[in-house]
Amino acid sequence: MTTVLIVGAGPTGLTLACGLARQGVAVRVIDRARAHPTGSRGKTLNPRSLEVLADLGLAGPLAAAGRTHLPFRKYFEGAFVNETEPFAGALPSAATPYPASLWLPQTRVERLLRERLAGYGVAVEQATALTGLRQDGAGVEARLADGGRIAAEYLVACDGGRSTVRGLLGIPFVGDGDPEPVMVCGDVEVEGLDPGAWHQWFGPRGAFMLCPFPGTRRWQLQSSPERDAGGRVLAPSLEGFRRLAALHTGRTDLRLSSATWLSTWRVNVRVAERFREGRVLLAGDCAHVHPTAGGLGMNTGIQDAWNLAWKLGYVVRGLAAPGLLDTYQEERLPIAVWTLDVTSAGMAAVAEGITVPGTGVEAGRVGDLTGLSLGYRWSRLAGGTHRGGDVAGRSSGRSSGRPSDGSSERAPDGPSDRVDGPARAGDRAPDGPCPGPDGTPSRLFERFAGDRFTLLGLGASARPALAGLPGHVRPVPLDDPDATVRRAYGITGDALVLVRPDNHVALIAPATGRAEVLGYLAALGG
Structure with a gap:
């Protein structure tokens, strides 16, 4: 029997798989896609995600693949306005080794995670679609489209916003969304543009943005959509991208070619009513989806996985009681709700900001782009809040996302109000110098x-x-x-x-x- 079956091989599922496999947990990862994705999709890792992935041994490969300190070069109605950079002047400190986000396409993050996972002897099983499941007190059985079955002690759904697993469980995905696309996206090759900046054109007719990726000729295109005479959104295409470029930039020297990953994006703001149903858990976009403001999507999923990996590993290895898994929702659901709130407010600010010269996407900046202030002070796992009682509790298969001990410190409207201040129980543990036994420098x-x-x-x-x-x-x-x-x-x-x-x-x-x-x-x- 497989110990843990992970459904979905995006950054969330791969991070979780690596975190379990290095504990020696027997894990399988299945994905319905016939091939690994090639579209850029998410494009930044924030400092907290970089800490997580560095713990998995990926600090060097990530640094070699991406870039930090990408300037935002902004134009209004075709004319240059200003250039800013969110992490300008950010330098490593004793407590924070990664002070700035890393820019690189999600495809590269996934490739590095698959390589790390392969080092543990685990490969993603492509073209393997889950179509049904059943569970009891002893485990979960997944039914596959080809008639096969996989038995596991636990199943974790990381299969995205349209999650098959969440649908099979009947877990409500609470919230709302825009039925019409508000953005078209794609990966293109661009000639005639400086690759040293993220170029952003704004104005009364909307937004058009081109973001370069290091070590490649490809750029990510994001734009307000094209519409026909009746106001209906046109499907994205290379010719459409060229028309949008001319409309928003006013330039005739830009040459766009080789368009791939043609996509549309709709505003969707939803969160699963619960993150656990017995032996099945939800993580990443399967559990919550939100606007793009702040670039928190891929990062929030990675951090879900990081929270869950050690807990699930400890339970199946016999180092903790099954009730420890209830703290996954208790800690991550409030973070998800906060993320939905701040990104929704940020998206509204961006929609207004693109009509103001020199503002643009920075109008949607959330309170903490780094993720370093995300903490769980309200959790029963924060020492002092469990009052000496049973930290793990008894497994119910469901949890409320709130402390069960009567603590007055509830999940806040935002994450812990600390980035550089002293850490408390529940907070991210800061880095610092820590020489080895022989005096060798270490951290x-x-x-x-x-x-x-x-x-x-x-x-x-x-x-x-x-x-x-x-x-x-x-x-x-x-x-x-x-x-x-x-x-x-x-x-x-x-x-x-x-x-x-x-x-x-x-x-x-x-x-x-x-x-x-x-x-x-x-x-x-x-």
């Missing part, structure tokens, strides 16, 4: 990498607490003479910091708080 993120909890022992009086820990907890003594790490974690003096496998702070305790740490781990119920 906290290098120590956190992998599928174990990490217990930081800050100062000499914390050393005894690091002895004799369970095998899934990595002890890391740290002197921190200049207090760089202590400041990042809001600590003075000696202390213990327990960090989850997804690099979020589980709890912060006194140097003498070994019993509190062991109590937290025991409450996971393995």
